[in-house]
Amino acid sequence: MESSYFWLVFGSLALVQLLQTFGCIEQERIGLLRLKEEIFKLPKYLNSTWGEQETDCCKWDNVKCHLLTKRVVQLELFIEGHELDAKRGLWYLNSSLLLPFQELHNFSIYSDKLKGFHGVLNLSKLKILNLRSTSLTDIPSIGNGTLNSLKSLSIGWNISNFQGLCRLRNLVELDLSWNRLSGVIPSCLGSLTSLKVLDLSMNDFVDKIPPTIFQNLKLLEYVSLSGNRLESPFTFSSLSANSRLEVFVLQLSRDDIYSTNKNILKVDTENPPNWVPLFQLKRLGLAHCGLNGTIPSFLENQYELKFVDLNHNNLVGQFPTWLLVNKTNLQVLNLRNNSLFSPSLPLDTKSNLTNLEQFDISLNQIHGELPNFIGMLSGLRALNLSMNYLQGNIPASIGDMKFLKMLDLSNNSFSGVIPQHLAMGCVSLIVLKLSNNALQGPLLPEKSNLTSLEFLYLDNNQFSGGFSQGFLNSTRRSRIIILKINDNFITGEIPTDWLGDLSYVNSLVLSRNSFHGLVPASFCRLQYLHFLDLSWNHFHGMIPSCMNRSSVKYMHLQGNKFSGSITHYLSGLSSPSQLITLDVRDNELSGKINPDWISSLSSLRILLLKGNSLQGLIPSQICHLKNLTILDLSFNNFTGRIPTCLYQIPFGSKKLSFDDDGAFFASTYSYLDFFDNGFTYGNEIQVHDETYILFTTTDMAEEIEFMSKSRSYSYKGDILHYMSGIDLSQNKLTGPIPNELGNLTGIHTLNLSHNDLNGLIPTSLSNLKEIESLDLSYNTLSGQIPQELTRLTFLSVFSVAFNDLSGRIPNMQAQFGTFEKNSYEGNPLLCGPPLENSCLTPGRLQPASITPEPDDPFRDAFFRGFLVSYFAVFSGVISFLYYIGFFSSRRRLWPFKSKLRN
Numbered sequence: 001m002e003s004s005y006f007w008l009v010f011g012s013l014a015l016v017q018l019l020q021t022f023g024c025i026e027q028e029r030i031g032l033l034r035l036k037e038e039i040f041k042l043p044k045y046l047n048s049t050w051g052e053q054e055t056d057c058c059k060w061d062n063v064k065c066h067l068l069t070k071r072v073v074q075l076e077l078f079i080e081g082h083e084l085d086a087k088r089g090l091w092y093l094n095s096s097l098l099l100p101f102q103e104l105h106n107f108s109i110y111s112d113k114l115k116g117f118h119g120v121l122n123l124s125k126l127k128i129l130n131l132r133s134t135s136l137t138d139i140p141s142i143g144n145g146t147l148n149s150l151k152s153l154s155i156g157w158n159i160s161n162f163q164g165l166c167r168l169r170n171l172v173e174l175d176l177s178w179n180r181l182s183g184v185i186p187s188c189l190g191s192l193t194s195l196k197v198l199d200l201s202m203n204d205f206v207d208k209i210p211p212t213i214f215q216n217l218k219l220l221e222y223v224s225l226s227g228n229r230l231e232s233p234f235t236f237s238s239l240s241a242n243s244r245l246e247v248f249v250l251q252l253s254r255d256d257i258y259s260t261n262k263n264i265l266k267v268d269t270e271n272p273p274n275w276v277p278l279f280q281l282k283r284l285g286l287a288h289c290g291l292n293g294t295i296p297s298f299l300e301n302q303y304e305l306k307f308v309d310l311n312h313n314n315l316v317g318q319f320p321t322w323l324l325v326n327k328t329n330l331q332v333l334n335l336r337n338n339s340l341f342s343p344s345l346p347l348d349t350k351s352n353l354t355n356l357e358q359f360d361i362s363l364n365q366i367h368g369e370l371p372n373f374i375g376m377l378s379g380l381r382a383l384n385l386s387m388n389y390l391q392g393n394i395p396a397s398i399g400d401m402k403f404l405k406m407l408d409l410s411n412n413s414f415s416g417v418i419p420q421h422l423a424m425g426c427v428s429l430i431v432l433k434l435s436n437n438a439l440q441g442p443l444l445p446e447k448s449n450l451t452s453l454e455f456l457y458l459d460n461n462q463f464s465g466g467f468s469q470g471f472l473n474s475t476r477r478s479r480i481i482i483l484k485i486n487d488n489f490i491t492g493e494i495p496t497d498w499l500g501d502l503s504y505v506n507s508l509v510l511s512r513n514s515f516h517g518l519v520p521a522s523f524c525r526l527q528y529l530h531f532l533d534l535s536w537n538h539f540h541g542m543i544p545s546c547m548n549r550s551s552v553k554y555m556h557l558q559g560n561k562f563s564g565s566i567t568h569y570l571s572g573l574s575s576p577s578q579l580i581t582l583d584v585r586d587n588e589l590s591g592k593i594n595p596d597w598i599s600s601l602s603s604l605r606i607l608l609l610k611g612n613s614l615q616g617l618i619p620s621q622i623c624h625l626k627n628l629t630i631l632d633l634s635f636n637n638f639t640g641r642i643p644t645c646l647y648q649i650p651f652g653s654k655k656l657s658f659d660d661d662g663a664f665f666a667s668t669y670s671y672l673d674f675f676d677n678g679f680t681y682g683n684e685i686q687v688h689d690e691t692y693i694l695f696t697t698t699d700m701a702e703e704i705e706f707m708s709k710s711r712s713y714s715y716k717g718d719i720l721h722y723m724s725g726i727d728l729s730q731n732k733l734t735g736p737i738p739n740e741l742g743n744l745t746g747i748h749t750l751n752l753s754h755n756d757l758n759g760l761i762p763t764s765l766s767n768l769k770e771i772e773s774l775d776l777s778y779n780t781l782s783g784q785i786p787q788e789l790t791r792l793t794f795l796s797v798f799s800v801a802f803n804d805l806s807g808r809i810p811n812m813q814a815q816f817g818t819f820e821k822n823s824y825e826g827n828p829l830l831c832g833p834p835l836e837n838s839c840l841t842p843g844r845l846q847p848a849s850i851t852p853e854p855d856d857p858f859r860d861a862f863f864r865g866f867l868v869s870y871f872a873v874f875s876g877v878i879s880f881l882y883y884i885g886f887f888s889s890r891r892r893l894w895p896f897k898s899k900l901r902n
Helices: 002-020 026-039 083-088 187-191 211-216 254-258 297-301 372-376 396-400 420-425 469-477 496-500 521-525 545-549 595-599 620-624 644-648 717-721 739-743 763-767 787-791 814-818 857-901
Strands: 063-065 072-078 091-094 106-111 114-118 128-133 152-156 173-175 182-184 197-199 204-207 222-224 247-249 283-285 307-309 316-318 332-334 339-342 358-360 365-369 382-384 389-392 406-408 413-416 431-433 438-441 455-457 462-465 482-484 489-492 507-509 514-517 531-533 538-541 554-556 561-565 581-583 588-591 606-608 613-617 630-632 637-640 669-676 679-681 685-687 690-696 703-708 711-716 725-727 732-736 749-751 756-759 773-775 780-783 797-799 804-808 829-831 839-841
Touching: 026 072, 026 091, 114 128, 187 211, 372 396, 396 420, 469 496, 496 521, 595 620, 606 703, 620 644, 630 703, 644 739, 703 725, 703 749, 711 717, 739 763, 763 787, 787 814
Parallel strands: 072 106, 091 114, 106 128, 128 152, 152 173, 173 197, 182 204, 197 222, 222 247, 247 283, 283 307, 307 332, 316 339, 332 358, 339 365, 358 382, 365 389, 382 406, 389 413, 406 431, 413 438, 431 455, 438 462, 455 482, 462 489, 482 507, 489 514, 507 531, 514 538, 531 554, 538 561, 554 581, 561 588, 581 606, 588 613, 606 630, 613 637, 630 725, 637 732, 725 749, 732 756, 749 773, 756 780, 773 797, 780 804, 804 829
Antiparallel strands: 063 072, 669 690, 679 685, 703 711
């Protein structure tokens, strides 16, 4: 018996070896070469090696043949992302090129520019068809009877109609995700009674889900309807006939989630009450589904669950501890952003959650301290307990989570120090977020082994002292991308050797500590630095000029004692510059703005030079910054005139193009891990339902401070796309306000106060239709306030105080009806409400109403002129009276003198 078995195995192996000596069918080899000639015209692209060295096409890349017949049974063509697609543009595949492959079972093509097919896909034995193209619109042959054997169909990324898909009655898997399908979900899908997998996610379907689909498709095991615009209501009990259902995923589209006018999808899981479904789910995704504040009660009897996502559902009440009982297969539990209450973390020693890999209950109302036995969740890869009400020390047992890659305990009230066991045990940590707590002591324990870190957030705590050795060692040996330790009490100088080792750092935030000394020259080695914030420390001297060669886009240096010429900074920038924000406010910088330097900052959107000792003219080259939205040159010593060309900068009047990261939001994502909840049918059809941990690793939204409406405001993230302003106040600028500034129709704030500007207020300022704050106070402007300014309907702050203006104040209508007299004070020749000065006639005032203010130059000049005139008139009158009196007395004496002569 054993001898027979031996010869059987030996014979089989010999037969396989014999068959391998024969190559593929010649007709199919020629067919593949023709495909190559048609599709891969440039030899450097994928599949270009076909036929060059290996003659047996069964051994070519992305080609599989039947073991015995040597016929091609699987063919994959990967073209997406290649330069070939971009050069050729939209293209069609000639279906006749596939005719030689009559035994083809599995055909996949991936292209960015494939638009469709010429001819009919006549592949009668094809079972699996995978077409993924961002341009695919024309699929006329599907459903015409030539693909009757098709069991798995995946068409994605651009089609907008079904085109007869409902006639493919043998389909087991239908994947139409990520297309442009719209309208109502076709009820004809209910005729595909063999379907086990139905994926219609990420389309534009509207209206209600047809209940008949689920009633007829009783073999369904996998359903995904996420990312559409489906409407309420959907009653979960309509799935009662689908006893084989294992996966059900439904949530709003991303646009609807963030839309203010969204139609909230509501899913009813409690009707009828206490119903018990026949299925046993493995995955349930009902994020953003408006579950009426109730966790689905039927989940208590679902014992096969691997994945539960109920985030953003306004769930209220007591945390359901039963959800963590008898769920031994549970891998992912996401209840983020609800209002579930628990006096302590809903875990106990009896919880058998050894398979749990992702646990997210952030943004709820979990109180108390973390139990010491939390380390029993030793299989966790992601733990997010942020934004709750947790307090006390961080348990050392977290260090028992050897596979933990993401730990987020931020925005709680944790105190004490970071446990050494955590720093030594969680050796796989990629993301560590401990922001916004009350943690103390060193940044990391002296003995730390967190060498896998890429994202470290320790900001807004009470860490003190210098850099601990454990912190230096861990960050030096890791691939740190984001490092935030701002808003603590860290002191000392930045270690030169440590900083130079952070070769992968993308964002470095050390602001609001007590660092001092010079900025190390090792900054020059940070070639990937994208976001730099050293603000509000005690740094002095100058930043090394070699840092210009880095890729910094956001530079915040404000609130230090940096000195020297402004043109030293970034003087060697390559052109065009990558800088989007340059904030060097409140330092000790001096000198003039070099025209060549300022014109090289071509990508700049925010320029903040406030509170330094800069001088000279504002160069006209500043007008080359065509992307600028916020300009703050206030509290310096600039002289000369305001550049008339400022109107050439949009300042919000047109929508600027965003870069790939978003101009004001340097967000980074980390795909930390995957869970493969796969399904396999027979030997050929596979559906991979991959669940990944998508964690937003940074909230590095750009944030700046800018004076508007007489107050300093903080603007952060996407709001900066809509904010624009110019602040030239507190300088020594002279001359008139340029009429051209009236062309800044999109600007929100204009502050020219505390200068030596003269002349009239330009009527053209009435064109600033988006203006909210206009400050022209403390200058020597004269003439009348233009009545046309009342057109500025968004104006909420307006001041022309302490100038030499005269005449009637604009009518108190619209926004001007809200301004009080302090907007106009210090102009004694102004009249009309809200001032007490009344206007008797145009240009004439009631004298009694004039009350000169102290130290008013106009008042002094007025009184000097008045006194000179008064004394001149007085002297004239006295002289005249004296003259009259003198001659009168002479006449009276004349006869007497005549007599004496006689």
